[in-house]
Amino acid sequence: MVVLNRIYTRTGDDGTTGLASGERRSKSDLRVDAYGTVDETNSVIGVARLHTAGFDPLDAMLLRIQNDLFDLGADLSLPEAGMKPGREALRIIEAQVVRIESEIDALNASLEPLRSFVLPGGSPAAAHLHVARTVARRAERLMVELAAREATNPAAIRYMNRLSDFLFVAARFVNDRGAGDILWVPGQNR
Numbered sequence: 001m002v003v004l005n006r007i008y009t010r011t012g013d014d015g016t017t018g019l020a021s022g023e024r025r026s027k028s029d030l031r032v033d034a035y036g037t038v039d040e041t042n043s044v045i046g047v048a049r050l051h052t053a054g055f056d057p058l059d060a061m062l063l064r065i066q067n068d069l070f071d072l073g074a075d076l077s078l079p080e081a082g083m084k085p086g087r088e089a090l091r092i093i094e095a096q097v098v099r100i101e102s103e104i105d106a107l108n109a110s111l112e113p114l115r116s117f118v119l120p121g122g123s124p125a126a127a128h129l130h131v132a133r134t135v136a137r138r139a140e141r142l143m144v145e146l147a148a149r150e151a152t153n154p155a156a157i158r159y160m161n162r163l164s165d166f167l168f169v170a171a172r173f174v175n176d177r178g179a180g181d182i183l184w185v186p187g188q189n190r
Contacts, residue, residue: 012027020078021081031077031146037135039073040135041132041139045065045069048125048128051125051174052129055125055174058173061103062170072160075089076156091155101162103166111177114178116185118171119183122174125171126175136164140157140164
């Protein structure tokens with residue numbers, strides 16, 4: 001259980017932060033950047049949820065995803081090398097990836113196939129979901145870069161990859177099931 005009774009500790013005043021292992025790293029460290037961008041993704045989804053309250057079952061899916069993103073942040077905050085013997089780390093597992101895939105399929109089943117790329121926008125909910133999608137893609141890129149340097153949970157990277165797909169489909173779902181999508185017209189303004 002997490003207990004936060006003091007919000008400021010002053011330990012980060014020197015530009016470092018503590019990982020879950022207790023190791024101190026620069027706040028500009030790639031691992032910190034990766035889990036910070038996962039946190040940013042979660043926050044942007046929270047803003048999107050201000051506009052998805054009437055969309056069942058989407059809003060419940062987004063709430064589950066927000067919880068998963070805290071799991072993912074915990075996963076990234078504890079490097080494999082920092083594991084203490086006998087301690088079980090909170091890691092993203094394959095079942096979470098499979099669940100988000102099934103949710104993508106459920107939402108996508110009601111959508112017409114795309115004939116062009118979609119411009120971000122349409123409804124306020126869709127616009128916010130597209131912003132969340134792009135932030136999720138940035139988090140994924142940082143995680144891939146981190147994985148090239150340090151051991152990283154492969155299921156976590158798969159989860160972030162699926163999340164951006166989910167957010168794209170969710171944006172189409174709230175855009176009147178795709179009818180409100182704004183399609184890209186190649187070369188329209190030449």
